[in-house]
Amino acid sequence: MRPPGRFRLPHAGYRPAMPSNTRTRVALPRSRRALLRTAVAGTAAAGAGLALGPVFPASAATGEAESDSRPTTPAQALRRLAAGNRRWRTYHEEHPHESAPLRRRLVAAQHPFAVVLGCIDSRVPPELVFDQGLGDLLTVRSAGEVLDEAVLGSIAYGVLELRIPLVLVLAHQSCGAVAAAVHADETGEPLPAHIQYLADQIRPSIDHGQQGEARIDATVNAHVRGVRRRLAAEPDLAAKVATGELAVVAARYELRDQHVRTLS
Numbered sequence: 001m002r003p004p005g006r007f008r009l010p011h012a013g014y015r016p017a018m019p020s021n022t023r024t025r026v027a028l029p030r031s032r033r034a035l036l037r038t039a040v041a042g043t044a045a046a047g048a049g050l051a052l053g054p055v056f057p058a059s060a061a062t063g064e065a066e067s068d069s070r071p072t073t074p075a076q077a078l079r080r081l082a083a084g085n086r087r088w089r090t091y092h093e094e095h096p097h098e099s100a101p102l103r104r105r106l107v108a109a110q111h112p113f114a115v116v117l118g119c120i121d122s123r124v125p126p127e128l129v130f131d132q133g134l135g136d137l138l139t140v141r142s143a144g145e146v147l148d149e150a151v152l153g154s155i156a157y158g159v160l161e162l163r164i165p166l167v168l169v170l171a172h173q174s175c176g177a178v179a180a181a182v183h184a185d186e187t188g189e190p191l192p193a194h195i196q197y198l199a200d201q202i203r204p205s206i207d208h209g210q211q212g213e214a215r216i217d218a219t220v221n222a223h224v225r226g227v228r229r230r231l232a233a234e235p236d237l238a239a240k241v242a243t244g245e246l247a248v249v250a251a252r253y254e255l256r257d258q259h260v261r262t263l264s
């Protein structure tokens, strides 16, 4: 890590989503209004930055040869992750980048090629499900991949200081944090203080058009798309998306088949 003075935080402060019963009573500060204006441009730029289908690129899914050089573009980074996920779900893991010489090289510096923002769920560790090793991924994890200022600052560090070309926001099937948020919304029962914070962040994405397990499943997708949108709207990240240096992508991991699929 570079000295603290080199670590530039995003210009716009992060503002958590407010509970619906209080949101209308809070005036938006100037920085938030600027952020919202940028969000429109940032979202458009994100769409233009990298065209992706509902699944990872086919070239990677069929076992494209993987060089050991660090991916430097969003497309290369996505292909590297897709190839690793294919190895994982077909039980052909390589467990790369764990050797003694590599560990010694990493003492001097790190050059991870992707930021993965994922849930804390013990069944979805990014290094395993993408079959990556030391120095490959900058992982940030919070329950339900919820954003807060620390999460945002961690992602910004990876993009702005380590020049990482891809931020992948990874949701997953049967997310307990999303289920808890949906349950709290349906019953009105308060959750313990810090868990309620998580639920408050997820609540705006609850899909009331669905019922039961389908509601939880649809909310998993809506929430991860919302997190992706909010990240892509951050001015510092949006600027890099606009030039094609960065892609911010939403994806979802299925516990049943261990497949990661991107979400449009």
Ligand SMILES: [Zn+2]
Residues within 6 Å of the ligand: 119, 120, 121, 143, 144, 145, 172, 174, 175, 176, 177, 178
């Ligand atoms: Zn989860």
